[in-house]
Amino acid sequence: MSLDKVLNLIDESLSDSTERLFELLRIPSISTDPAYKKDCDQAADWLVADLKSIGVDAQKHPTPGHPMVVGHIGDKGPHVLFYGHYDVQPVDPLNLWDRDPFDPALEDTAKGKVIRARGSSDDKGQLMTFVEACRAWQTVHGEMPCRITFFFEGEEESGSPSLIPFMEQNKDMLTADIALICDTGLFADKTPAIVTMLRGLMGEEITITGPDKDLHSGMYGGPARNPIRVLTKILGGLHDEQGRVTVPDFYAGVPELPAEIKEQWDNLKFENSEFLGEVGLSIPAGETDHTALEMIWSRPTGEINGIWGGYTGEGFKTVLPSKASAKVSFRLVGQQDPHAIRENFRTWVKAQVPADCRVEFTPHGASPASVMSTDHPAFEAARSALSDEWPDPAAFVGCGGSIPIAGYFKSLLDMDAMLIGFGRDDDQIHSPNEKYALESFHKGTRSWARILDAVSKLS
Template identity: 70%
Template sequence: MSIDPVLARIDSQLPAALERLMELLRIPSISTDPAFKPDCARAADWLVEDLQSLGLKASARPTPGHPMVVAHGGPEGAPHLLFYGHYDVQPVDPLDLWDRDPFDPEIQDTPRGRVIRARGASDDKGQLMTFVEALRAWVAEHGSLPCKLTIFFEGEEESGSPSLIPFMKEHAEELKADIALICDTGLFADTVPAIVTQLRGLLGEELTITAASKDLHSGMYGGAAMNPIRVLTRILAALHDDEGRITVPGFYDGVPEIGDNLKKSWQALGFDEKKFLGEVGLSELAGEKGRMALEQLWSRPTCEINGIKGGYTGDGFKTVLPSKASAKVSFRLVGEQDPVALRESFRAMVRSMLPPDCEVEFHGHGTSPAGHMDTAHPAFETARQALTEEYGVDAAYVGCGGSIPIAGYFKSILGMDAMLIGFGKDDDQIHSPNEKYDVESFHKGTRSWARILAALAKS
């Protein structure tokens, strides 16, 4: 089956494809807020109906949370692909920072080109629909799908995916395929496509230190009573040494060094760390000394303090010794680091630093190990060549500083590798007000999936 008429149809039908995306973007499928539960169900039903129109057997599957959308189609005996995306979106707060209603999508002309402005435009409805639109063009031109396909759309990705693992385990045989495709990442640069081959894992911890039984007047108790903010800040300051290394005992167990070939390929990408930092008003790398920026972002673990609370933080001044002080700390993990073991090591380190009269309470915020994709799988090079053909520049194998646990679950639960291919850009403002997705990203993303499907169908 020829790819040329499929690409021509994608080009000619772009306005209609954009209008379909607009329909999906109008549904406020915010998964974290129970008030939007009916809207999440409505988004799932919208996708089911759209997939059924392409000849797939699609249904919305109930879970204790929001529905999973599962669809099957394509010829038996052909390569079997699973495509994953998520239809839920982040909350829109603070609403007053949006230039328009976040669920009233609009195509806008900007100095850098046309963009689709709406919550979910980039994360992940716009990305998800690039694949659906590629399928639509295939069916319209050839009357059938190029591969055997399983579609798997989640409705809880932005709220921690509480139903995902139980659902995948219960339906493992139905979901298994030769390889999984995930569209929830971005381009390496505005014109350089990429396949993500490694993802950092995540460990989230919240600690609260309590000293006195109530807040105290600093004039009456200052100097004599222990201040939990003082204890907390001493602990937080001790998490890194002067070289930027993390001091939690055993933290670097299972952290690999990247190979010379991979390091050279990353160096060849020409990443401008000065520009990268300069765009946010910074100038110097703050991670482990002696590591280039892409190593720090993609292949090295981190410890970051995400929030501190204690005492009086309102306007004016209040001379108080607070009873409690708390902090949120996140760890990005790589290699074979064990998030459960690191949680226990971190907590033991904190307890060892507590002075008399202080207690600590911990609250965990989830764990996920790092993900590694085996690029020896022939599908990776096939897809990379297809992306290269579409963009006219060599597609890159890259790492990702973020955490996308679904890729690891495909491996650990379903026993299959995953390819992460996305078309977002760094300035898409995902999770922030005024989120956008470039029309070019949507268009070329759709064309890219059509090429990838054609290439994988022949492999």
């Protein structure tokens, strides 16, 4: 089947594709707010109808929350599952938007035309790049180049409470050779990327209690134990002089970065000074024997996210507080066990708490890292296809954050996932004036057409 004809049609029908995206963007499918439940249902209905228009056997599946949309098409070749989400973030504060968040429009900017609307980048615009690629294949050839399952969720922005039960109950309907996820971005404006590493996350809240009430520091300062002093001493020892986390056995399960991946990352020409300069910093911190990219994508971290205690209001109060608290999070990689790290962290803290103080812990989530095996031939096929479409060659990269769905595909359905997206760092997702570059929408659609062609040729 001719790829060139498909790409030509994508170019010729860009205005029509954009208008279809606008239709979806006009639906205020905010999943966190019960007031928009009917809108989420409408978005699911819209997607079912749109998929059916290109020959997909699509259905809306109810859940205790918002519905899932699942569709199937094709009966030969490798089988891919494509995942996206149709729900969006709330728009508050509305007064910071330059236009109605659900009245999409094309705008000219210094970096080219953009689609301005809530959900344009996260994730409706990204989702529709794949749908439009499939539409072009179906229009040109009357069939898809491979078997495709579409899986669209309506609760990603509200914690996905229905996702795991739905996947567990519908394994046969969802299992494919490999999953495709379009909820990530380009490495740079002209450099595509395939995310193969996602860090896990473990959070813990600590409260140190000393005296049974707040004390006057003039009367008790010195002989009385100060919980803030205890807490800050403990947290100050969380890292050594080389930036490594000091919790015992913290690095168990942390892999070395493969040489070929390190070479790809080095070729990305990532500049520490530019990266830090954008946030008013200049000197890299963290592990001294790793680059900033390695630290963000492939190394674990321990960070203090908040700390409080005593009097913090206006003016001054010479109090010696009864309690001091902090929130600490650990980003995890490789085979690190979040539950073992939690226990080791608690043991490490307890060993440093004085006898006349006590410590309490409150857990805040624990999820392991996701590492995709690039041995699957689809990874290299997709990387080559992306490199053919964009000015710069594609690279296998890591992601500093966490995208749980990738891990669920592996743990629940035994599928690896390729995370390929076309968002840009300045898309302002979750913020006012969200946008998606028209080039990302256009070339993203062309990219998926190329990837489907490449994957269809795999044995």
